[in-house]
Amino acid sequence: MGxxxxxxxxxxxxxxxxxxxxxxKKTKNSDLTQNEAVxxxxxxxxxxxxxxxxxxxxxxKRGLAE
Numbered sequence: 001m002g003x004x005x006x007x008x009x010x011x012x013x014x015x016x017x018x019x020x021x022x023x024x025k026k027t028k029n030s031d032l033t034q035n036e037a038v039x040x041x042x043x044x045x046x047x048x049x050x051x052x053x054x055x056x057x058x059x060x061k062r063g064l065a066e
Contacts, residue, residue, distance in 0.1 A: 032040065
């Protein structure tokens with residue numbers, strides 16, 4: 001699955017030329033390309049950091065912070 005590259009001259013339109021995708025080294029059940037793996041990693045790390053921040057806020061609100 002390729003993600004379209006933005007065309008800077010098009011100012012908002014999308015260039016339909018696909019990025020070159022390099023397959024990752026095969027592990028147990030990984031058939032992701034490198035672009036897809038980076039996307040998944042960034043999405044998951046953002047989700048985890050949001051959960052940690054939310055947890056810290058809840059601890060402060062409930063007065064459990066030490």
